[in-house]
Amino acid sequence: MKPIGKDYVKKKYDQVVPGGIDEWPVVSLSNNRDAFIKEVTAESIKRIKKLTPKRSSLIEEIETTLFREKLRVKRNPWAVDPPDEADFLQSIKDRLLEISTNDDKEDIDETLEDILSEIIERYASEIAGNFKKSRYRMARSIVTFGFARLLNASRARGFWSIFSTRYSLQDKIHITGEVEELRTLAKKGTIIMVPTHFSNLDSILIGWVISALGLPAFIYGAGLNLFNIKIFAYFMESLGAYKVDRRKKNLLYLETLKSYSSLAIQKGCHSLFFPGGTRSRSGQIEKRLKLGLLSTAIEAQRVNYQKGKRDGLHKIFIVPVTLNYNFVLEAPSLIREYLRLKGQERYYVENDEYSTSYKISAFLLKFFTKGSDISVSIGRGLDVLGNYVDTDGNSYDKSGRQIDTQEYFTKDGKIISHDQQREDEYTRMLSDRIVEEFHRINKVFASHLVAFVAFEMLQKKFNKLDLYNFLRIPEEDQIIPYEEFKAVFQTVLRRVHEMYNKGEVSVSPYLTGDPDKIIAHGLANVGMYHAKRPLIKNKKGDIYTQDLNLLFYYHNRLVGYNLEKYV
Template identity: 60%
Template sequence: MKPKGKSKNKSYKPILPGTKHWPVVQLNKRRKEFIERTVEETLKRVTEENPGTQELREELETTLHREKLRIKQNPWRVDPPDEYKFWENVKNDLLELAGKPESRTEEEEILRRIIRRYAQEIAGNFKKSRYKLAREIIKFGFARLLNATRVKRFGAFFRNQYTLRDKIQITGKAKQLRKLAKIGTVVMVPTHFSNLDSVLIGWVIHVLGLPAFIYGAGLNLFNIKIFAYFMNSLGAYKVDRRKKNFIYLETLKMYSNLALQEGAHSLFFPGGTRSRSGQIESHLKLGLLSTAMEAQRNTFMKHPDNSGKKIFIVPVTINYNFVLEAPALIHEHLKRLGGGKYYLENDEYSTSYKMLKFMLKFFTKGSDISVSIGKGMDLLGNYVDNQGRSIDQHGRFIDTRDYFTHQGEINIDPQREDEYTRRLSKIIVKEFHRINRVFASHLVAFTAFEIWKKKYHKLDLYDVLRLPEEDLIIEYNEFKECFGRLREEVYKLKKKKMVNIAPHLKNDIDEVIKLGISNVGMYHTKRPLLFNKKGDIITHDMKTLYYYHNRTDGYGLEEYI
């Protein structure tokens, strides 16, 4: 038994002596200058893509049209109060240009105003004092919630017997991550399931003794005041996924590109948004990944003596027993997948009160979280050693610079880099599955759903999801037999290094099943899996069960039901 007050996870010293040396702090000191550099580099990129004056006017008109639609159809509280006025001014300026000869100077000035507005919105505003305060609030508040629920006596709220490290298990290549962060620029790429992910990863970065990372957080989260405070304090820059126009996307990518060239460690959620289905991401967004590719090439070009920092990709998987947003997310996924076959219900958690209520429930339940850190890779998906040297599939050391070289010179080749980015995204997906940690809750959900799916094999997915609860009962012994077979297959996958498992999965099978069923979706009012009075397995929410089932999808386990 673990001694009282001891943490399961090792305590790490900071890799840098003080916060003033953090790349994100240095970047924020030059915030205005950095924003202007982002503006000018984006302006250059957009004008190169629109060489003709008429082309540029059309690009501006398209942006205006899309932005006015966004304001009308999908406004958010976080939008600036002068949003409508700004775009009305752009509209009037473009109308004035319509009758003038093509000069381009005025078009470029309108473009510059738009880019500057985007860059100022995107840019983070990291402050050391707020970072430290946010970090201490997280440590203090969550730790006391843990003590209050685990000790269950008066005064436990104010004690330090248990810490977040007792609840959040950090596994994998933490030591290598620390070493790589000392010698290069790290891009951490986690799976994304919950709005809690950003705060959780920020805490993990602190525990590992790493300097603060910058990361893109959905602008919608800034509608929630408590999240806005923490994300502003922890290094977030804003990403507005409503904005699909070329000018905004180029501004966002340039901000990320230049920050990486400045050595700012970064965090991308490469899936782009939370997984709606509950599955590990299988198709990644290439936009921000491509900025890392371009930043690495630019760094090599600026430092022909090989003194520039190397960029390292570090995959991370986050494992929860339950996700607050699961019912809303799976509703949205099924609606997208089935079109008219499915009706979307509204189940959003969009206020500070609701998020605080969830955190209280989450941290007072006996449910663990696991953060699995994968091996570091270069931009081509090759593993690197602790010195940051790239190793090919034959075990040979290779120079990443060679991948960006043509006829002895590093050159710009967008088509080549696009191919590299696609290759990297596929390798990251494989790494996600390899370092994923199977919990008992994941496996019981998979087992139950697949048993019902096979029993009603003539029905399509939507018909299975609509089955009445009285038809959804699995005798315990049948469930136990199927679960045992699947667990054995998971063990085999573990031996092949194709997946990882939580230690509790090796316990007595009845104990594991009981643990899994008690943990899966424990917060939800309608439980996705539970025992009836006879001890058999039932569900009160087949759709949410499907969400949790999907976490273990992609390993071929359904063949053993």
């Protein structure tokens, strides 16, 4: 077996951009925010008109948008929503009514143009980030200095340990994988980072990782719901986030969002978005990705080629990242929601436990003074077609043959202006490759493995029950004799090691050595902050669960590797 030692390097990285923060593309974008919003608005209007070439189809699309927006305001309002939203929507409705009684086609077209422009500009202004250098520096200082102080206080002894610099966040958050390749590619082109998504903390975590690696700030799509939480709103604004409102499903909004992403990438802004679209409700690594924002990478690459930008600086690189936790803050509410949606209302969803700044702050304090580590796995760089690239940015197909990605956007020696069908297919290809990479670079923790084995053993014992009836089995049936558990655990562990040797998955250094110690480590860490633990030992030393739903959630992290047949 390949040796599994300490899998991260603790070091201070120099800044990738030697000119400092003023040279960052995101700073230029922020300095010209108003002009960029106008550019996004114009591009979005052009897209929408292309999709709705007839006057009647445009009117229908605006009416659909109005209906959905009024429904959203009524049924699902958020604190972060603008206070004048109802008035704005009413004004749109009034003008649409005027159009319906107007016979002057030129007047109708002019009014439609005004309505469309107002809606799109409003969307673009809402989406647009507002990166500020001073805030960025302050946020970075709060995270790196404040949490490092807590970390030193917890790991060293005595009052003065709080001022120690022995431990840094890299001792708590382990950055592993293709770090140097990422830094090199960031100098040669535009990076689009695509992480897995399990927790609301992911955005702050990945923002810190980007800063710690000496990379310039990325723009990234953060759920607008996060801006309801003040502590998140501050960090998101500071770290270059643009806002994504998952409630808005209308064409006008989605095209504006895609225009924003594509134009920013074309301007060389490194970008980050969670391709799963939202947090994984089941705890499973994403299998189906949202293709909307992902397609903007394909589009931006094609536009760069159209503009004659052939040098490496205008090549776009996709970098998959997995965030590996022993526990997820919101797991109880996420798995309830998953079961409710899957089980057709048989489960009731409660509010997110971590929905206020106070609760988030309390958790962060607990996390940095106790608890287990987080691992962030950086994958190999890909081009927009999903091919691996080397550190010079050259693309290679599955046979290891160097290829020119421009050829995939060329027909008869000319760059294709726009072939939606072809770009849709490229987006699907890229999506499939990202999912493959997620599973390859996913780091198996002992906590994941004990949860997987325990849940599979219990489910096989009650294999005639469907999932929902199984999740209701009585407590006395949720106990597994330790020796039985250990035997199965060792079998599955051997298979995980085989997969690791083949490069099919990554593993934690804690997954080597004495099986009893590995199991003990897994039990100590899995879902460690939940009031009801997903897995624990009883007084007899046997394994049992205090919450079968939570055990299901943590088990799901290893679904997709065909490990079930080894249980």
